[in-house]
Amino acid sequence: MGIREEAYCAAKELCECAGLKSGQIMVVGCSTSEVAGSRIGTNSDPDTARELYEGIAQALSEHKVFLAAQCCEHLNRAIVIEQEAVPGAEIVNVIPQKNAGGSFATQAYSAFLHPVVVEEIRADAGLDIGNTLIGMHLKRVAVPVRLSAKKIGEAPVVAARTRPKFIGGIRAKYDDNLGVDQRKA
Numbered sequence: 001m002g003i004r005e006e007a008y009c010a011a012k013e014l015c016e017c018a019g020l021k022s023g024q025i026m027v028v029g030c031s032t033s034e035v036a037g038s039r040i041g042t043n044s045d046p047d048t049a050r051e052l053y054e055g056i057a058q059a060l061s062e063h064k065v066f067l068a069a070q071c072c073e074h075l076n077r078a079i080v081i082e083q084e085a086v087p088g089a090e091i092v093n094v095i096p097q098k099n100a101g102g103s104f105a106t107q108a109y110s111a112f113l114h115p116v117v118v119e120e121i122r123a124d125a126g127l128d129i130g131n132t133l134i135g136m137h138l139k140r141v142a143v144p145v146r147l148s149a150k151k152i153g154e155a156p157v158v159a160a161r162t163r164p165k166f167i168g169g170i171r172a173k174y175d176d177n178l179g180v181d182q183r184k185a
Contacts, residue, residue, distance in 0.1 A: 007055030034130025
């Protein structure tokens with residue numbers, strides 16, 4: 001299986017495990033260096049980014065979920081996203097590049113219809129390809145999701161979904177179906 005197919009399968013599986021619905025957001029952090037077997041930040045590759053993007057975008061499109069592409073640390077892990085997904089958000093003025101934003105965020109920026117960059121987001125699920133640290137862009141209660149694939153290319157893959165906070169303590173009653181993974185991550 002190629003990188004595009006691996007990325008598609010991982011994103012599709014996460015959409016299904018997280019029960020993502022139309023209009024929700026999945027943040028993806030991706031090191032093309034790690035996918036290629038190099039150390040993060042040392043071998044950014046636009047061709048690998050395109051393959052990853054096309055696979056992930058296809059899966060998210062099928063579920064009508066927005067992609068939030070996390071930039072690298074040189075842009076403070078800012079987010080590239082379709083303007084439609086974040087109406088009224090405070091945007092920042094930067095265009096990701098291979099060595100300042102990373103190849104994956106650069107690919108997303110060039111492929112989106114109306115890309116904007118924001119400093120932060122609170123996504124409903126996340127896919128971390130190559131230890132890019134996406135946690136800062138997830139809603140407050142993140143729950144690990146164990147995907148079938150442990151790697152894309154040579155990069156480790158970690159996934160998470162989110163759920164609403166439980167409040168009220170011992171006397172509270174909870175809706176067990178609200179935000180819960182049907183496959184019990």
